[in-house]
Amino acid sequence: MRLDLVPRIRRSAVLDILAPALAFVAAVMVGGVAVAALGVSPGAAFVTYFVTPLSDVWSLQEIALKAAPLALIATGLAFCYRADLWNIGAEGQFVVGGLAGGWVGVATHGSGGSVWILPAMLAAGALAGAAYALIPAVLKVRLGVSEILTSLMLVYVAQLLLDYMVRGPLRDPAGYNFPQSVGFEAAARLPYLMEGETLHAGVLIALAAVGLGTFVLARTLFGFEVRLVGASPRAARFAGFSDARLTLAVFAISGGAAGLAGIVEVAGRIGQLQPEISPGYGFTAIIVAFLGRLSPPGILVAALVIALTTIGGEGAQIDLKLPLDLTRAFQGLLLGLVLGADVFARYHVRLVPGGPVSRTAP
Amino acid sequence: MTLDIVQMVLVTVLAAATPLILAAIGELVAERAGVLNLGVEGMMIFGAAVSFAVAMQTGSTLLGALGGAGAGLGLAALFGLLTVGLAANQVASGLSLTILGLGLSGLVGANYVGIKRDPAPQLAIPGLTDLPGIGRLLFGQDAFVYAAVALVAAVSWFLWRTRAGLTLRAIGDDPIATHALGLKVRRVRFLSVLFGGACAGLGGAYLALAYTPFWSPGMTAGRGWIALALVVFATWRPLRVAAGALLFGGATVLQLHAQAAGLGLPGQLLSALPYLATVLALVLLSLGGRQGGSPAPAALGRVFTPSR
Known part of the structure; x- marks a missing residue:
């Protein structure tokens, strides 16, 4: 018995959409078994995870608020992953962006509330995230250091840096020694979209980023370059595209998006x-990036789905005493199944009885 | 007297290095066969949780260690199915494995948070273990440490002194040519991935059963990632993995002592040292090894689908 993978000449559009959907169904079924093993009715858990969060205004807003940073970061990451470059340190770039932007908020505290404070914070966050992501990119371009490991290591460094700043230089002097900065003034806060609700303007920023990402990837020369390098590096080199420049660009984009999200x-x-x-x-x-098949519109849908399961997971923890780790395990399993399902969109998969492949070679 | 202090320091360095050696030596074999498994952190922490749970249930450290290795192996089988069987992207699959392993470890370990166990027993040979200066270091370790040393020797011998080891390295360099020679590329790769998973699980088991010895969520704290970096740092050679792990173990111990001594440096800076050291080590390595091509297995990270 052996597994044969025969490449499809053309990718099937139907399977491209069907594969992640089927992977999702499979993950839900495995999750149901796990829930049953933990002594909870799978039906009740399904309702808590996937239906209850959709049934009231507050949790709908929570889903949007959780999906916004995920969609923003994943749209940036799509540029990297499309170009076959592996920035897995978005968490660190997120933290550094939040720290740099928040620093502006702390520094301008009590300055009278100019309208420029918020734009300056957003710019500082995006720039800091981009700069932080450029560290592994420059090391890769200049010295050939694996970007996978350096970007990940810098996550831990960023988290410790934030911890130090919040407990040290940026701590609120009047805050009874709590490890936190002063609360930002209104001019340093993103405005709420509706009076008395939790939904804020960050959701619009994420939507704009998804729209911009869609346009750049599909309709610009740069987007073509990104896609070409990922699909066929040799062809891209013949076309005169520079590996180094592209590496720096996609890292700056993904880091900037993560910093902005922060x-x-x-x-x-x-x-x-x-x-x-x-x-x-x-x-x-x-x-989210892979679940959305590395395309911004797909990423938006995936971000909403993952946010739904996260909010549902919080509900399940309270209502059904199901641990939050179940949600994480579910998300990891989902990613694995999506990657596995992708094979069916790229190849004809056949189980062939008989010996190893080499004997049937012509 | 000073000799005993030196020995105590070396014992702690070796203890900090052991989980890194275990995880890195397994990953080295998988990478030599051409498979980059970024799920080491996930396999390691799942191994830690399962080993502790099994050891608590059975009362046996040995069964716990086997359970940990088995847990890593199970996750690795999933990864092998995806990347070797279904030709899925290795980087993304490895990340999914890390996330899955972290989640599963939390589920398995939930009931064991805050429980402490007796550490794995240490060797005690009357006469030898009491030798001043070296006795405790050489003859007073637990079985994990000896297993790690034995694994390094065994993998080194296997890869460079046996025909099967040569086959494995050839597959990591050129799966298409080795496939054309009739070698079983996918089978060898799958088995290498399994071996890597079992080693990572064992490394996690060491943390939960001997090093701490208790279970706490997220207790691997990036050691799986450092093990991955060690393999690169060691230019895919087993003895250098051991040497690199000892260096990192030394850095960890140094950081703990510096924190205790209160040098006036922020604690966060000291905690960041292992990660900064990893980046620095990778940079120094590529600065030093720019001539003569990359030491990495030529087909590392590339999926292989046999043509017919």
């Missing part, structure tokens, strides 16, 4: 700097 979270939901500002958005966004 300051959006800090200036939006949190409203001050804390030792921890991310529940792992930078890592979850990697799942």
Whole structure:
């Protein structure tokens, strides 16, 4: 018995959409078995995870607020992954962006509230995230150091840097020694979209980024370059595209998007700097990027789905006493199944009885 | 007297290095066969959780260690199915494995948080273990440490002194040519991935059963990633993996002592040292090894689908 993979001449458009959907169904079924093993009715769990969060205004807003940073980061990451470059340190770029932007918010505290404070914070966050992502990019371009490992190592460094700043230089002097900065003034907060609700303008920023990402990837020369390098590096080199320039560009884009997401979270939901500002958005966004098949519109859908399961997971923890780790395991499994399902869109998969392949070779 | 202090330091360095050696030596074999498994952190922490749970349930450290290795192996089988069987992207699959392993470890370990166990027993040979200066270091370790040393020797011998080892390295360099020669590329790669998973699980088991010895969520704290970096740092050679792990173990111990001594440096800076050291080591390595081509297996990270 052996497994034969025969490449499809053309990718099937139907399977391109069907494969991740089927992977999702499979992950839900495995999740159901796991839930049953934990002694909870799978039906009740399904309702808590996937239906209840959609049934009231508050949790719908929570889904949008969680999906926004995921979509923003994942759209940036799509540029990297499309070009076959592996920035897995978005979590660190998110943290650095939040720290730099938040620093502006702290420094301008009590300055009278200019309209320029918020744009300056957003710019500082995006620039800091981009600069932080350029460290592994420059090391790769100049010295050939694996970007996978350096970008990941810098996540831990960023988290410790934020921890140090919040407990040290940026701590609120009047805050009874709590490890947090002053609460930002209104001019340093993202405005709410509706009076008395939680939804803030960060959601619009994420939507704009998804739109921009879609346009750049599909309709510009740069987007073509990114796609070409990923699909056929040799062809890209013959076309005269520079590997080094592209590496720096996609890292700056993904880091900038992650940094922007960081300051959006800090200036939006949190409203001050804390030792921890991310529940792992930078890592979850990697799942979102692949679940959305590395295309921004798909990423938007995937971000909403993952946000739904996260909010549902929080509900399940409270209502059904199901651990939050179940959600994480589910998301990891989902990513694996999506990657596995992708094979069916790229290849004709056949189980062939008989010996090893080499004997049937002509 | 000073000799005993030196020995105590070396014992702690070796203890900090052991989980890195275990995880890195397994990953080295997988990478030599051409498979980059970024799921080491996930396999390691799942191994730690399962080993602790099994050891608590059975009361046996040995069964716990086997359970940990088995847990790593199970996750690795999933990864092998995806990347070797279904030709899925290795980087993304490895990341999914890390996320899955972290989640599963939390589920398995939930009931064991805050429980402490007796550490794995240490060798005690009357006369030898009490030797001043070297006795405790050479003859007073637990079985994990000896297993790690033995694995390094065994992998080194296997890769460079046996026909099967030569086959494995050839497959990592050129799967298409070795496939044309009739070698079983996918089978060898799958087995290498399994070996890597079992080693990573064992490394996690060491953390939970001997090093700490308790279970806490996220207790691997990036050691799986450092093990991955070690393989690069060691230019895919087993003995250098051991040497690099000892260096990193030394850095960890140094950081703990510096923190205890309170040198006036921020604690966060000291905690960041292992990660900064990893980046620095990778940079120095590529600065030093620019001539003569890359030491990496030529087909590392590339999926292979046999043509007919």
